[in-house]
Structure formats: structure tokens, C-alpha cells
Amino acid sequence: MKSVRQPATTIVARASAPGLGGVGVIRISGSDTKAIATALLGKIPENRFATKSSFIDESGNPLDHGLALFFLGPASYTGEDTLELHCHGSPVVLDQVLKRVLRLGAGLARPGEFTERAFLNGKLDLAQAESVADLINSQTQAAAKFALRSLSGVFSKEIDDLSRRIETVRVLVEATIDFSDEPVDDLNGDQLRLYITEISEKIRKTLDRSRPGLLLSQGATIVIAGPPNAGKSSLLNAFAGSEKAIVSPHAGTTRDLIEAHIDLGGIPVHMVDTAGLRTSDDDIEAEGVRRARETIEAADLVLCVLDDSDPASSRFELYSEIGRTVKQITVFNKSDLSGRLMGDASDGTNAAVAVSAKNGTGIKQLTEAVRMALGFQGDDEDLILARRRHLNVLEKALGLMDSASALDEPELVAEELRLAHRLLGEITGVFSTEDLLGEIFSSFCIGK
Ligand SMILES: Nc1nc2c(ncn2[C@@H]2O[C@H](COP(=O)(O)OP(=O)(O)O)[C@@H](O)[C@H]2O)c(=O)[nH]1
Ligand SMILES: [Mg+2]
Structure with a gap:
């Protein structure tokens, strides 16, 4: 189940890093975006075109001149109407424009709220949303490369594939329970165990590629002693x-x-x-x-x-x-x-x-x-930039699959498979709780 948060108000945040810069970006998303654009720019900019604009205050005086980019929902990052204002990168100018948008009724975005909305609107799954933060936080080229790969859905696809396989076996096992009076022709205990062991093997391989990936995203601590x-x-x-x-x-x-x-060699290391x-x-x-x-x-x-x-x-x-x-x-x-x-x-x-x-x-x-x-081998082309949360889920799912293959009672096997299936769904967010989402998105930076 996806989170059932309060209906979206319109949010605004500075999306570029604090301090001086050539350009500073303010991002707005939500149902009032068009009204805010009309008040601030005098018009709604053409969808997906960079439009040169004045950003005007209540008295019609310009706060800044810059570029406005309007994305009509649902074809936007968040899935909602979105407006990006590219201002001169002065903290004073950005502050003025931000305050003007707040006066027009927007609320200040929480950390990660744009990406959280993207997730809630089905623009990306939870693992992809996490990889947005991992990409922004990446400390080495290798970490950035694998974060981008997860963002494009490679990891999610692998998890979905594992989920589907578990589901298929689960359906087969449940059929033997439902029709236990009748013989089920196409499934015997040995075959079942074979299917389950195959899936366990796949989970194990995914884990092997994820463990070093965890060090890529979180860094490794190496101590020099003697x-x-x-x-x-x-x-x-x-x-x-x-x-x-x-x-x-x-x-x-x-x-x-x-x-x-x-x-x-690509691993962010904290050496002591x-x-x-x-x-x-x-x-x-x-x-x-x-x-x-x-x-x-x-x-x-x-x-x-x-x-x-x-x-x-x-x-x-x-x-x-x-x-x-x-x-x-x-x-x-x-x-x-x-x-x-x-x-x-x-x-x-x-x-x-x-x-x-x-x-x-x-x-x-x-x-x-x-x-x-640290578990890296050769060129490691297919590592997964996993998080501790993903590893925990994969390890637990593996435990459930291993116990499923050792059980004889179809009811018990089916239960282990059901739990493993549900667990994997937590990685991509098919199953998620408000607490989990809060934990994940609060570690994002504001404006993303
Ligand atoms: N010949 C040689 N001397 C070294 C080498 N590494 C360290 N030293 C010397 O060994 C001494 C102790 O080095 P230091 O790095 O302070 O050792 P620590 O006490 O383990 O931190 C210094 O005089 C260094 O110049 C090495 O590879 N070869
Ligand atoms: Mg020393």
C-alpha cells in the first residue's frame, strides 16, 4: 500500500545549492502552479519551452529576470504541474522570489518532497527514488555510475523479476492446497524444491552484487593499525x-x-x-x-x-x-x-x-x-548500489526461501513464499509504510 498522506498542496523550494552561483533555481510543484505562474510571470509559459521572463512582485516591479520552465502534469518530475524559475544565483534574489511564491500560497517543501510526490504519483518506484539521493550524494565516479543505473530501473527490474518468480511458485503451491483432494499433475515436491532453490540462488547472486555496492554508496572505513x-x-x-x-x-x-x-579505486574510503x-x-x-x-x-x-x-x-x-x-x-x-x-x-x-x-x-x-x-572483483560492471535496507530485505527473503525449501506442508511453504514476496515489494515500494517513506525522504536535500 502506498502512503495516504494529505492531499498535495503546492510546494516550493530552492533547488540549487546554497551560496552564490551563476544561476539559482527555484522549483514549484502542485495544483496552484498555474495560478502562481500567472501572478508571478504574467502568464503561464508554454509547456516545456524555456521562456525568458520577468519575475514580478505584488506591485508589478521585477524581482529578477530569468528563464521559466513549465511542465504540465502528469508529464513532469513529480507528476504534477511544475514550474522551474532560473534566477540570477544571488541568495538575496532567490530569497525574494521564494518569499513571493510563499505569499502566493505555496508551502515550503520538506526535504525530498518533490521526489516523494514523484513516487506517490507512480513516476518512479522507491528504489529509484532512493537512487536519486544516492546520485546526488555520490562521492566517486563509480558510485555515481551505479546510482544512475539504479535510477534507470535496472535494480528494480531485477527485484520485480524475483517477485514474479516467487509469485508463480506461490500460485502453484496454493493450488495444491485448494485442490488437495485432487491430484495436482504438474507439481511434485522435488520440482517445487527445485523452483525454490533456483530463486534462492538468484537472490544470493543479487546479494553478492549488492554488498560491495553498499560500500560504494556509504563508503568503507579502513583503519591503519600495527x-x-x-x-x-x-x-x-x-x-x-x-x-x-x-x-x-x-x-x-x-x-x-x-x-x-x-x-x-572507485570506493569512497574513510581511512584512519x-x-x-x-x-x-x-x-x-x-x-x-x-x-x-x-x-x-x-x-x-x-x-x-x-x-x-x-x-x-x-x-x-x-x-x-x-x-x-x-x-x-x-x-x-x-x-x-x-x-x-x-x-x-x-x-x-x-x-x-x-x-x-x-x-x-x-x-x-x-x-x-x-x-x-571488500568484496569487489575485476571490473565489477554489474554491481548494485544497494542500501542497508535493501540488503536486510534480501537477506530475510533468502532466509524465508531457504526455510520454504526445507518444509513439506504446502500451507507452511505458501506462507514463507507469501512473506518473501511481500518483503521484496518493500524494496520497490509496492508495500511501504508511512514510517519507511518518512525515513527515506527525510534524508534527501531540500528542493529534490
Ligand atoms: N625505509 C623506509 N622507511 C620508512 C618506510 N615507511 C616509513 N619509514 C620510516 O619509518 C619511521 C616511522 O614512520 P611512521 O610513518 O611515522 O610510522 P608509524 O609510527 O607507524 O606511524 C619514519 O622514520 C619513516 O620515515 C618505508 O617504506 N621505508
Ligand atoms: Mg604514526
Whole structure:
């Protein structure tokens, strides 16, 4: 069920970013748009033509001259009559025009309200609406590319296809319940299980392509940890391409967490350099070590940096330091001194790479190892820029399908299938609640 919000009033918002700009855009949508256009522009601009116009106040004095674009509903972004005013990009001018439209009876749009109306009017489904925000928020070219792909409906189509398949099997199972006195010729238990396993496999594949996609949209947190003086700060600097962190031959130099935002082969990465893990009598360093441990707990991946030229450093084990396993790559640093061959040094079970943070060698191989550890492979042409919400739904649906295939009672199988079908509908918004919509659209920017 779609949300049953109050009937649409006409809304207005500034659609361009705050601050000065060459052009600033104000967007209006709703049933009063024509009346507002007539008062503000003296006429309704021709549908879908850029029209040069004066934007006039109550006394007929121009507030600005610019372009007006009118879209007659339902052929508009929101599905309603829409007007875009391209003003000079001065905050003062935009403020005046905005206030004039408010005086003409429009209400200020909530964040994401234009896109929410587009969803409620069936112009795009919920997953596509989310990808509008993901596209606007994208931090790397790869994230933008996959957001655009979801916006064009590739992900939604895949979910719809899965839904249809579940529905087909569900109909078959329910037929065996309805006609349980009569034999149902074309379906036996084995066939049914086969259909269900096929669908489970497809959901699993969609999940595999979505998990790395989540990191593309939300970014990954990578923590650089290890013993003192191994070259952790040097490694951060090598990745960041600038002297973010102080590098020195004195152990215990880094105390605070040093953070850098980097584009790591298309993945937006929040990289954190930490204090070397050791027991220290120095209060400030001890606090640094405590913060390092805390950050490691929250990391998607830890780069455990060792000084490969120092046998003591090579014996360091992250596991013994923090008392649990984390997803990690061992980085044998200072390989210019140790003579270890650059690049991959994995031993079959542990991912490891030899680098020289000082010379920048091996960083390319380390980047590739990081991508692999985060679930990216090769060129990843068919990733899905999923959100945590989508992954949760897919994981739950997979659980239901797996339990359906293990059940014998048709009634119970049918119930699991019904639930899985309904869940998938939450991704595209066939089933949605007011709370869910509120949560999704409130994270949008105003004017979108
Ligand atoms: N030869 C060599 N020295 C390095 C390398 N990386 C770091 N160093 C040196 O090792 C010392 C400690 O480096 P730093 O980045 O501060 O280590 P941290 O304590 O782990 O952050 C400094 O004197 C660096 O110049 C490397 O790849 N090769
Ligand atoms: Mg350091």
C-alpha cells in the first residue's frame, strides 16, 4: 500500500545549492502552479519551452529576470504541474522570489518532497527514488555510475523479476492446497524444491552484487593499525597523496586519530591512521592506543602494518593485541629495506602485500587487495548500489526461501513464499509504510 498522506498542496523550494552561483533555481510543484505562474510571470509559459521572463512582485516591479520552465502534469518530475524559475544565483534574489511564491500560497517543501510526490504519483518506484539521493550524494565516479543505473530501473527490474518468480511458485503451491483432494499433475515436491532453490540462488547472486555496492554508496572505513614505527602514518600519507600525518623515527608520534577521505579505486574510503599498539606509561599515548582499539572495532577492514626490516615488528599479531579476529590485510612495509619482493605476499590463508610507504611502491597492489577484501572483483560492471535496507530485505527473503525449501506442508511453504514476496515489494515500494517513506525522504536535500 502506498502512503495516504494529505492531499498535495503546492510546494516550493530552492533547488540549487546554497551560496552564490551563476544561476539559482527555484522549483514549484502542485495544483496552484498555474495560478502562481500567472501572478508571478504574467502568464503561464508554454509547456516545456524555456521562456525568458520577468519575475514580478505584488506591485508589478521585477524581482529578477530569468528563464521559466513549465511542465504540465502528469508529464513532469513529480507528476504534477511544475514550474522551474532560473534566477540570477544571488541568495538575496532567490530569497525574494521564494518569499513571493510563499505569499502566493505555496508551502515550503520538506526535504525530498518533490521526489516523494514523484513516487506517490507512480513516476518512479522507491528504489529509484532512493537512487536519486544516492546520485546526488555520490562521492566517486563509480558510485555515481551505479546510482544512475539504479535510477534507470535496472535494480528494480531485477527485484520485480524475483517477485514474479516467487509469485508463480506461490500460485502453484496454493493450488495444491485448494485442490488437495485432487491430484495436482504438474507439481511434485522435488520440482517445487527445485523452483525454490533456483530463486534462492538468484537472490544470493543479487546479494553478492549488492554488498560491495553498499560500500560504494556509504563508503568503507579502513583503519591503519600495527606496532609503533612500522610506517602507518607514512602509509596514510602515501594513500592520501599529501602529508596528512606527522612521520617521525620516534615511536609514539601519532596519538590522535588522523583521518583522510580518499577515492580508493572507485570506493569512497574513510581511512584512519592510529597510534601504534603498545602498552605505554604516557597518559596521552595510552589514550591514543585506547582510541585506536575502539576504531579498529568499527572498521570494515584493518591494514595491519609491520616493519618488515625489524624482526620484532614482524612478530606482531593484531589478534593477540585486540583479542579477536578482524578482517585484515597484513602490510609488510619498508620492503625497500627488507628486500622482500613488492606486491602480493599472501600465503594462501592470509592476505598480505609488501610495500614501501616511503617510495610508494606496492601501493597499487595493496589497493587491489583492499578492493578484493571488500568484496569487489575485476571490473565489477554489474554491481548494485544497494542500501542497508535493501540488503536486510534480501537477506530475510533468502532466509524465508531457504526455510520454504526445507518444509513439506504446502500451507507452511505458501506462507514463507507469501512473506518473501511481500518483503521484496518493500524494496520497490509496492508495500511501504508511512514510517519507511518518512525515513527515506527525510534524508534527501531540500528542493529534490
Ligand atoms: N625505509 C623506509 N622507511 C620508512 C618506510 N615507511 C616509513 N619509514 C620510516 O619509518 C619511521 C616511522 O614512520 P611512521 O610513518 O611515522 O610510522 P608509524 O609510527 O607507524 O606511524 C619514519 O622514520 C619513516 O620515515 C618505508 O617504506 N621505508
Ligand atoms: Mg604514526
